[in-house]
Amino acid sequence: MKREIRVYNTLTQEKEVFVPREPGKVSVYVCGVTPYADTHLGHARPSVVWDVIIRFLRHLGYETLHVQNFTDVDDKIIQRSLEEGVPALEISKRYIKEYLASMDALGVQRADYYPKVSEHIEEIIKLIQGLVDKGHAYAVEGDVFFSVASFAEYGKLSKQKLEELREGTRFEVDPKKRDAADFALWKAAKPGEPAWDSPWGRGRPGWHIECSAMSLKYLGEEFDFHGGGNDLIFPHHENEIAQSEAATGRPLARYWVHSGMITLKDTKMSKSLGNIVSLKRLLEEYPPALLRFYLLSTHYRSSLEYYEGKLEEMKRGWSRLNEAARKLREDLAEAQEGELTAFDQETLDNLERYADEVVDALSDDFNTAMALGVLFDVVREINSYKHKGGFHRQVLQKGWDILQLWAGEILGVLELGQQRQEGLTDGLMELILAIREELRRERNFALADRIRDQLAELGVVVEDTPQGPRWKV
RNA sequence: GGCGGCAUAGCCAAGUGGUAAGGCAGGGCUCUGCAAAAGCCCCAUCCCCAGUUCGAAUCUGGGUGCCGCCUCCA
Numbered sequence: 371m372k373r374e375i376r377v378y379n380t381l382t383q384e385k386e387v388f389v390p391r392e393p394g395k396v397s398v399y400v401c402g403v404t405p406y407a408d409t410h411l412g413h414a415r416p417s418v419v420w421d422v423i424i425r426f427l428r429h430l431g432y433e434t435l436h437v438q439n440f441t442d443v444d445d446k447i448i449q450r451s452l453e454e455g456v457p458a459l460e461i462s463k464r465y466i467k468e469y470l471a472s473m474d475a476l477g478v479q480r481a482d483y484y485p486k487v488s489e490h491i492e493e494i495i496k497l498i499q500g501l502v503d504k505g506h507a508y509a510v511e512g513d514v515f516f517s518v519a520s521f522a523e524y525g526k527l528s529k530q531k532l533e534e535l536r537e538g539t540r541f542e543v544d545p546k547k548r549d550a551a552d553f554a555l556w557k558a559a560k561p562g563e564p565a566w567d568s569p570w571g572r573g574r575p576g577w578h579i580e581c582s583a584m585s586l587k588y589l590g591e592e593f594d595f596h597g598g599g600n601d602l603i604f605p606h607h608e609n610e611i612a613q614s615e616a617a618t619g620r621p622l623a624r625y626w627v628h629s630g631m632i633t634l635k636d637t638k639m640s641k642s643l644g645n646i647v648s649l650k651r652l653l654e655e656y657p658p659a660l661l662r663f664y665l666l667s668t669h670y671r672s673s674l675e676y677y678e679g680k681l682e683e684m685k686r687g688w689s690r691l692n693e694a695a696r697k698l699r700e701d702l703a704e705a706q707e708g709e710l711t712a713f714d715q716e717t718l719d720n721l722e723r724y725a726d727e728v729v730d731a732l733s734d735d736f737n738t739a740m741a742l743g744v745l746f747d748v749v750r751e752i753n754s755y756k757h758k759g760g761f762h763r764q765v766l767q768k769g770w771d772i773l774q775l776w777a778g779e780i781l782g783v784l785e786l787g788q789q790r791q792e793g794l795t796d797g798l799m800e801l802i803l804a805i806r807e808e809l810r811r812e813r814n815f816a817l818a819d820r821i822r823d824q825l826a827e828l829g830v831v832v833e834d835t836p837q838g839p840r841w842k843v
Numbered sequence: 844g845g846c847g848g849c850a851u852a853g854c855c856a857a858g859u860g861g862u863a864a865g866g867c868a869g870g871g872c873u874c875u876g877c878a879a880a881a882g883c884c885c886c887a888u889c890c891c892c893a894g895u896u897c898g899a900a901u902c903u904g905g906g907u908g909c910c911g912c913c914u915c916c917a
Contacts, residue, residue: 383847385859403917412917446915525846528912534845535913577915599917603847606916630848631911640916667866668856672849673910683855687866693880727864731857740857743865750865750882757874757882815876822878833879840880 373430373733377595378671380603380626381527385735390594391624395433398424399585399623401598401606402438402484405465406447409472411647411676412599412639416629418662418782419670419736420597421478423627425780426732437588438481439581440466442488443574448563458564459488472649476658477782485584487575491566493583494575497617498555498568506616510546512558512571518551521612527626528604553609555579578609585622586614596623600671601638603628630673639676647676656681659785663688666738666781687746688783693842694749695773695784701756702770705763714762717755721768724748728776738781745777803832803839810834 375388390396400420403413424434442462451458466484474480487494498514501507506520518524518532525532536550543550554576559565565572585593591614598607607626614622631638634645652661664684668674710718724747731740752769778784802821809818822832825841833840 380847401917404915410917414917416917444915529846530913531845537845597917600847601912601916604912605914629917631917633910636910638911638916642915672856675855680855683867686868687855690866690880697880737857740864743857746865753881754883810876813876819877826879831879834875834877835880836874 373729375427375430375733376735377625377627378735380600380628386625388594388625390432391592394431395435396424396427396595397589397593398434398436398595398597399581399589399593400436400438400481400596401581401602402440403465403469404441404444404446405462405469406444406450407465407641408646409465409469409649410639410641411649411652412632413469414472414476414649414661415632415665415670415674416597416599417473417478418476418665419629419738421476422666422732422738422781423595423736424479425782426736429775429780435589436481437483437485437585439584440469440484440486441577441580442466442486443564443580444487444577452562462486462488468650472653475653476649476661483588485588487580487584488564490580490584490587491575493587494579495556495566495568497583497586497613498575498579500617501555501613504616506613507555508548509556509570512556512573513544513546513554514556514570514576515547515552516555516609516613516616517548518553518612519549521616523615524551524612525608527611528608530604530608553578553605555613578606579613581606581610582613582617582622585610586618591618591620593623595625595627597627597629600628600630601640629670630668632674632676634676636675638673652681656685657785659692659783660685660688662781663691663742663783666783667742669735669737669739671735691745691749691773691777692784692786694753695770695777696786696842698752698766698770698773699786701761702763702766705766706761707763710762710764713755713758713760714765717751717760717765718768720751721748721765721772724751725772725776728772732780741776741781742783745773745781748772799830799841803841806832807839 376385377388378385400416424436427434447458447462451461498507502509507514507516532551556568556570556573557576559572565574611622633639639645660681664681724744727744728741731737731744748769755765806818806821825832829843831842
């Protein structure tokens, strides 16, 4: 059931029809993190966005190959290593572990490969050598620089003109560079830094080159999607394009997909600004599915505001979606079979239409915000159906299937009560509620209400319904 | 200064030519011992100005405001 998918391509600044390099297959490279500090909310956005994109593409029948790198050789890690007196690779190992644990908690499916710089030095050196051989790079005193002047299309992704870049340079230019806009492919080793042997002496890779080398190794030339935060457009992705395309003579990626920043009071969240919201902390306080709901409530290219209490606000709407699914699943157990009435059929048709709209939304540049909007339509449709007395198995099943698949499997915003405590709690609740029902029958509402209120104080919400009491945490 | 983007109800947020999705909050009602949940109804003409068009939130030009990148950054 493949549909036409449209994707906004940063390179062309237009929405384009997605045509994969190979029919039925999708190759994806997403820039991962530099593991030198705790994972923050900003890291969660591209991860969850790509998780949804990949789940969606798989659902449509594409075979996906997803690579996400770890830049584990880097100035910041080295600095941290010197501060702590711990080997750089141990620092990165620690934060990679932390990152992956957070992503697991968020329900992000693992990529197929998580290549690290430190394990691909050979490939990197080979790529640099090729660039030197072709005249795109030059070595000076153990450093190797990429010559931007040798790549005519330099600036095509970020729409920067070389002239402007040269003038705009606010930092001190390394005198070894021939051109102020040139950038390092290889850096000569300084004492105490991790270093590897190379044709230019001991040293380490510069930033950018690892992604060119590793994407080439795992995905080959001209793969489908290249993703990451939009703060990577320049210089990182611009430089990747220069390196890779100068080396292979082919486009690096077919579609460049950049996600927006998470902001705090209109200001980007970033490590250097120190306005970080720890992902670990959020995961301790809120359900992962709610975090995903929040992250997916806005189109991936827009910036997304975060503030204290934001998730609390979103929780109400999110709960409605979850409650609808939960109740639907329960109803399904006792649903009626039989002839479909005109009303049943009409509801069924509406649900069918909504299911199509969800697919349309996701097919149009992965519009998760719109998809969620449609899923709320599904909730209203099904609740209204039940309110009017509808109880046909086929209809309820359809509603459940839609919510389960799209809200559950693809978007991952459902939390279907798996958090409900097993055994003892269930038993105790059953007992308490049975007693309370007894009191209510005796019209001892004062005591019944007291039980309900006190349970509420413990965080247990009791709802009295025609089918008997229900409770949730 | 250069480049990119955004501006839709109290808040969040879809919507790229055909007359404003959805969520939260708010008001009214139904159900109900009460409450909760749920349902029904109500609640915007889209930053400003000028154009193009039979018709624009959607296109063009000009403003204003905000954000991102140009330095490490998801």
